[in-house]
Amino acid sequence: MTAPGLVKVALEVNGASYEREIEARKTLADFLREDLGFTGVNLGCEHGVCGACSVLMNGAVVRSCIMLGVQAEGCAVTTIEGLAQGENLHPVQQAFLAHHALQCGFCTPGMILAAVDLLARCPQPTETQIREAMSGNLCMCTGYVNIVRAVSAAAEALRSGRKP
Amino acid sequence: MKPAPFLYYRASSLEDAVGLLNGPAANGKVLAGGQSLVPLLNLRLARPEALIDLNAIPNLSYIRLEAGEIVIGALTRHREIEFSTLLAEKLPILVEAVRQIGHPAIRNRGTLGGSVAHADPAAELPCVLTALDATIVAVGSGGERTIPANDFFVGHFATVLGDGEILKEVRIPLAESLAGWSFLEFARRHGDFALAEASVVLYAGHPGHRSARVVTGGTVERPLRLSTVEKFAVEEMPLPIDQDSFAQTLKRAEELAKMEIRSSDAARSDSEYDCHLSGVLVGRALKQAIERGSNP
Numbered sequence: 001m002t003a004p005g006l007v008k009v010a011l012e013v014n015g016a017s018y019e020r021e022i023e024a025r026k027t028l029a030d031f032l033r034e035d036l037g038f039t040g041v042n043l044g045c046e047h048g049v050c051g052a053c054s055v056l057m058n059g060a061v062v063r064s065c066i067m068l069g070v071q072a073e074g075c076a077v078t079t080i081e082g083l084a085q086g087e088n089l090h091p092v093q094q095a096f097l098a099h100h101a102l103q104c105g106f107c108t109p110g111m112i113l114a115a116v117d118l119l120a121r122c123p124q125p126t127e128t129q130i131r132e133a134m135s136g137n138l139c140m141c142t143g144y145v146n147i148v149r150a151v152s153a154a155a156e157a158l159r160s161g162r163k164p
Numbered sequence: 165m166k167p168a169p170f171l172y173y174r175a176s177s178l179e180d181a182v183g184l185l186n187g188p189a190a191n192g193k194v195l196a197g198g199q200s201l202v203p204l205l206n207l208r209l210a211r212p213e214a215l216i217d218l219n220a221i222p223n224l225s226y227i228r229l230e231a232g233e234i235v236i237g238a239l240t241r242h243r244e245i246e247f248s249t250l251l252a253e254k255l256p257i258l259v260e261a262v263r264q265i266g267h268p269a270i271r272n273r274g275t276l277g278g279s280v281a282h283a284d285p286a287a288e289l290p291c292v293l294t295a296l297d298a299t300i301v302a303v304g305s306g307g308e309r310t311i312p313a314n315d316f317f318v319g320h321f322a323t324v325l326g327d328g329e330i331l332k333e334v335r336i337p338l339a340e341s342l343a344g345w346s347f348l349e350f351a352r353r354h355g356d357f358a359l360a361e362a363s364v365v366l367y368a369g370h371p372g373h374r375s376a377r378v379v380t381g382g383t384v385e386r387p388l389r390l391s392t393v394e395k396f397a398v399e400e401m402p403l404p405i406d407q408d409s410f411a412q413t414l415k416r417a418e419e420l421a422k423m424e425i426r427s428s429d430a431a432r433s434d435s436e437y438d439c440h441l442s443g444v445l446v447g448r449a450l451k452q453a454i455e456r457g458s459n460p
Contacts, residue, residue, distance in 0.1 A: 007172055024170065024215070025170060025172075026165060027166060030166075046166060046206055047206050048202070048203045048270070051267070051269060060243065060272040061268055061272060062269050062272050063269045063270070066199060066203055066273075067198060067202065068172075068198070068202065070172060070174075071198070071217065114269065117268060117272075121247075131354075132354065133268055135353075135354045135355050136267025136268060137267075
């Protein structure tokens, strides 16, 4: 039980441990951006419609703008910053680059994390499954054709170990 | 900061949560998956004095088979229902309905209890649970009580849940005589709130169906059982299907559905479009349920 004021949160982000005291009303998105510096968490609609702020929580894609920071207590969060290994892009990132699946890039972190969630449980998705899995992420510039191609290529790359 | 300030309580057990709701957090809201409540907080459409977070409560998330009933804990995420092998086998209609809730990110967080207690007229679970004759188990300071889904939803975002009560689990009877089912919805885009929904469950009898439960949602304030369509399905739609007259019979069922929705006090508008959409969906769901039952 916690009185007004600050609540202690301990969590892991991209493999590193953090402990902070935050206001209970702070969303996970604002906590990640403002307190921990993960500005790859992009904020679009801020009420759970656009998907730009998607992160992985214990491996499952969630919208960080409609979760409270204090609810990440004890959780392992992955943001877009946590996917690449040094200079080596994650296969999904590589595929987005190779297939021109982004233009302004604002929706891209959420798109990529939604794709990572899909491919973790469905390594060989059909186009319909890809479209369904990505349907919660809105893109206002490219249209979705290259995004679907990129996710498909990433699936293939993850299965074969070759570059997308 | 988007939400207005509130006191935050992290409940350690359901008893703890009920105690808080009947004590220091009496004017509070219960936070489960937060997929409806947190957007309302962000927009400041909801400004509760306190939040009681259920997410740290152990043993409130489960899907079990108990004495002929499927029992699902309030904190069970939609995703767990979607991928449950037990439910895929025993209650595919529930899996089908849950797959149509929002998007993967929503289903990863959203919970059965949250959706049922929130009672959005456009939500999938109230409609399908009413069709399945489910029972809602609520806990308050006086103990537990069970409420049939058909009596639980009373209006637009309104249930019979008391101020000091929390939803604990949902129990769904498994009928051996289940002989066909369907859950259909119509939304403008994939994952959007449904404009209309229809849920049909048929029970076997001879020569046709012993009973039917036909429920519509979305265009009505609460899940609405269509008793004229249920009666029609039992009395006027014998099995095996007569292919020559099937389309015409379905058309009559559709017209009955439209009439009943139009005259219901649960109708949200007198819009001809809403009525038409619901009627067409009821007809399609009835067709799918009968065909599924005929070709198991």
